[in-house]
Amino acid sequence: MYINQEQMRNFSNKCFVSLGMPKDEAEIITEVLLEADLREIHSHGFLRLPIYVERIQKGLIQNKASIKVEKDNDAIALLDGDYSAGQVVAYKAMEKSIEKAEQSGIGLVAVKNSNHFGISAYYANMATQKDKIGIVISNVAPLMPAIGGAEKIIGNNPIAIAAPSGDGNPIVLDMALSNTAFGKVLFAKENNKEIPKDWGVNSKGIPTTNPDEVINGGFLSPVGGPKGFGLAVMAEILTGVLASGPISKMIPSMYDVNQKQSISHFMLTIDIKQFISLDLYYAAIKQLVSYVKDSKKAEGTEEIYLPGEIEFLKEKSNKEQGVPMEEQTFLKLNELAKELNIDPLKV
């Protein structure tokens, strides 16, 4: 199912504006959600709109952003998001990080008391639009156990790194730290298939090939075992600890509508031209891209892709077709439309 892009934009903006949100803030959230769905990262697209709306209605996310600057110098800042919408806080924080990089060669903005901000790549990409490298990390509610653990204590913390390519799309890594997405475990169960032993553990913390054991009381495992776990711990330190926000088990799920979430972000920008000339940089990137794309292919491989490239190809094609959407999401959005007194989406 494909929804016209402009219709989708208007719909999403109206949802947030109907809750008293200023139009420019609604537009930021909408653009981040839209980009996720266009790139077919549906887990972070308009599927999340209803829960954002519910959290705003319950006062768990502020309908008007009120971001406070706690520390501010030439290269760094610490912001208090004051429970404003995650997308708005992250967007403003990344703008500040870019400004600081412009001034000092590097800029780091730490953020506390923000909310779920959608796809990390969106903010890392903001840096690439100014010929800069962006690195964005966030903590989230705990989802994975430690290595040898049987209890959720660390988030599937996303890390995005984006570098401009000078030639169309940036090179973008946007990864979470579990070995696989929960959706793939559900898919294996529906198809009565076993899962690889490193995808998850059962309720006792023992690796299992039975998807059902991961789904019922088990946990996803970190990618690469201690490597993914280690990255998740360091991500927690660079976000929640550095910004003095909540960490680990202190963070409730965004689907718990009785508690504020209080998420922390790490927004780093590097101003390339203060290290080397942009000509040199773009020539080197072109060379690197060629080494990767033109390397000898494995038997059966038709094309080798750079980080983020497949998502940009999907975005390009979906921009012509419209916003791809599951029927279930469509139906839920139209239930919401009724509740908010907004014109429903049409296919």
Next chain:
Amino acid sequence: MYINQEQMRNFSNKCFVSLGMPKDEAEIITEVLLEADLREIHSHGFLRLPIYVERIQKGLIQNKASIKVEKDNDAIALLDGDYSAGQVVAYKAMEKSIEKAEQSGIGLVAVKNSNHFGISAYYANMATQKDKIGIVISNVAPLMPAIGGAEKIIGNNPIAIAAPSGDGNPIVLDMALSNTAFGKVLFAKENNKEIPKDWGVNSKGIPTTNPDEVINGGFLSPVGGPKGFGLAVMAEILTGVLASGPISKMIPSMYDVNQKQSISHFMLTIDIKQFISLDLYYAAIKQLVSYVKDSKKAEGTEEIYLPGEIEFLKEKSNKEQGVPMEEQTFLKLNELAKELNIDPLKV
């Protein structure tokens, strides 16, 4: 086999000094090698001393460091290592990165024309000794193919992130980006065991469970597939591209003694106290450590470890016993002693 620590220090220092290296530079290399062996990361310990010596003898690594500052402001710098020893260049670069962080809240030093620098964690830990967070990345000669590739095009680039804990050892992640170490593939072959399908591919780029196919013409695979590959590509951009050094296939192996190597590093330091008070920081770290260490254990697990903790426990125990060493390494070092006219090592 265990070698007395002071004997090992003197031996290593004498090797480098006998080549005309200033004593303080020899000592830096020795300490980095020693720390690797004490933590039982033997692949980066004194096993590498003979190849460093050979490269210095051939003029591929300078016996006296001559590091040039190409760019320098309050928060960032670009250094040209001028083919000096990697450990010396990285040590000086990290000192500079720490100074800049002290001044600006964050410091980034990009380095080109350096050499293999041993364990990345050593330099990231330098930041933790000053109540700071350190992030160190290096590129290395290409070792892995792209996803769907059948040719080495990206290094098993190491990434280290270290955060002070305020209570003994820092929390340290030091990881390379392959799924497993080559040594583990060799070990499986010797024991006639199959390897998991995600450890490596054969010469045609196809995942294989036969260790022999990885060893003979095949390649190690990146950890987590596209995640590890993506991290390796971004690491290459943050090192070789940002410092305008060689990248990917331009970098020869350190065991190719006909060519200079020219390695690039990324040394980032974050000054915690410019974001939040050290009291707040260390209290949050203590809480995080407790969430992890005291979490519910999996059946059969006796203790849960933080990133780097196992290595520090090994270091502690080895500091009492001496430097652990394989007999083969011992014999090679004593062959080298003869060549350099130095007293041999004794067990």
